Structure formats: C-alpha cells, structure tokens
Amino acid sequence: MLEMMKQFVRDDEGVTAIEYGLLASLIALAIIVGAGALGTKLNTMFNFIAGKLVAA
Numbered sequence: 001m002l003e004m005m006k007q008f009v010r011d012d013e014g015v016t017a018i019e020y021g022l023l024a025s026l027i028a029l030a031i032i033v034g035a036g037a038l039g040t041k042l043n044t045m046f047n048f049i050a051g052k053l054v055a056a
Helices: 002-010 014-054
Strands: none
Touching: none
C-alpha cells in the first residue's frame, strides 16, 4: 500500500492533463470575451451606419 502511495505521488501525468485543461479553458474564455467585445463594437457601427442611411 505504501509503495502504491509513493507511485501515486510521483506520477505527474494527471497534473499535466489538468494543466492543459486549465490552459485550454483560459484560451476559450479569452476568445469568448474578445468575440463579445467585437460583436458589441460591430453592432454599434452598424447602428450608426443605419442611422445615417435613414437620415439621408
């Protein structure tokens, strides 16, 4: 049992998988936030253009 615990403590494959998972989730979060900000700016721009076309 003690040998099994020592092997579990030395095994780092699970830690690496967790690190990759966290990294992937942070990248996904950055993409979502960036896309949201871009969408808001595009919406504002299109509304501005639509207002100018209606006024013309």
